[in-house]
Amino acid sequence: MKFLFDLFPVILFFIAYRLGLSHQEAAHALALQYMGGLIAGGNITAEQAPIMLATAVGIVATVLQIGYLIVRGRKVDGMLWLSLAVIAVMGGATIYFHDENFMKWKPTILxxxxxxALLVAQVGxxxxxxxxxxxSQIKLPDAVWERLGYAWIAFMAAMGVLNWVMAFVVFKGNTPAWVNFKxxxxTGLFFAFVVIQTLMLSKHMQEPEDAA
Known part of the structure; x- marks a missing residue:
C-alpha cells in the first residue's frame, strides 16, 4: 500500500497525460480555460496542453498526498516536503513558460x-x-545500515543520470516515450532495487530483543 501511496502523484500524472494526449482538443480547451492566467502570454498549442495539464495534476496530487497525511495525524516525511518543493518549482516553470523541459528535469533534480540529503546526513x-x-521495522548490524545508506545514495544519483539521459538523449523530442519511461x-527499477535490497538484507536481519 505504501508503495502505491508514494506513486500516487506519478500515476495521476501519467493518467492525465495519456488522456490529454488522446483528447488533445479537449485538453487544449481545458488548459486555456483554467490555466490561461498562469501561462506566459496566456496561450499554448494543442501539443503542449497534455503536459501542462499533467503537470498541474501532479502538483495538486502531491499537495493532496501531504494534506491526507496531515489530516490523519501522520508525520510528513522530509523527503515528501522536498518532493513538493521541487515539483512546485519545476512544474510551475513548466506551466508558466509552457516548456516541458523543466518537468523533464524535475525527476533528475529530485x-x-x-x-x-542522504549523503550530507550520513557523512556530514x-x-x-x-x-x-x-x-522500527527491521534490525540490522551497524555496518549493514551504513552500506544500505551508501547503496541508496548511489542508486538515487544513478537514477538522476538515467532520467537525464532518457529525457534529453534517448527520447529527445519524444515526450510520450519519456512519460512511459517515467x-x-x-518505477520498475525502483521496485527491482527494493526487492533485491530486501533479499540481500534478509540474511543480516536480527531478531528483535525480547522485552524484559
Missing part, C-alpha cells in the same frame, strides 16, 4: 536532491536517514 552529521526510517521504467 533524485539528486535525495542523494545529496553521522545520521543514517535510511536507518532512521526503517529501524511511469514504467523508473
Amino acid at each position: 533524485y539528486w536532491a535525495f542523494a545529496l 552529521f553521522g545520521k543514517n536517514l535510511m536507518r532512521k526510517g526503517m529501524e 511511469m514504467f521504467g523508473a
Whole structure:
C-alpha cells in the first residue's frame, strides 16, 4: 500500500497525460480555460496542453498526498516536503513558460536532491536517514545500515543520470516515450532495487530483543 501511496502523484500524472494526449482538443480547451492566467502570454498549442495539464495534476496530487497525511495525524516525511518543493518549482516553470523541459528535469533534480540529503546526513552529521526510517521495522548490524545508506545514495544519483539521459538523449523530442519511461521504467527499477535490497538484507536481519 505504501508503495502505491508514494506513486500516487506519478500515476495521476501519467493518467492525465495519456488522456490529454488522446483528447488533445479537449485538453487544449481545458488548459486555456483554467490555466490561461498562469501561462506566459496566456496561450499554448494543442501539443503542449497534455503536459501542462499533467503537470498541474501532479502538483495538486502531491499537495493532496501531504494534506491526507496531515489530516490523519501522520508525520510528513522530509523527503515528501522536498518532493513538493521541487515539483512546485519545476512544474510551475513548466506551466508558466509552457516548456516541458523543466518537468523533464524535475525527476533528475529530485533524485539528486535525495542523494545529496542522504549523503550530507550520513557523512556530514553521522545520521543514517535510511536507518532512521526503517529501524522500527527491521534490525540490522551497524555496518549493514551504513552500506544500505551508501547503496541508496548511489542508486538515487544513478537514477538522476538515467532520467537525464532518457529525457534529453534517448527520447529527445519524444515526450510520450519519456512519460512511459517515467511511469514504467523508473518505477520498475525502483521496485527491482527494493526487492533485491530486501533479499540481500534478509540474511543480516536480527531478531528483535525480547522485552524484559
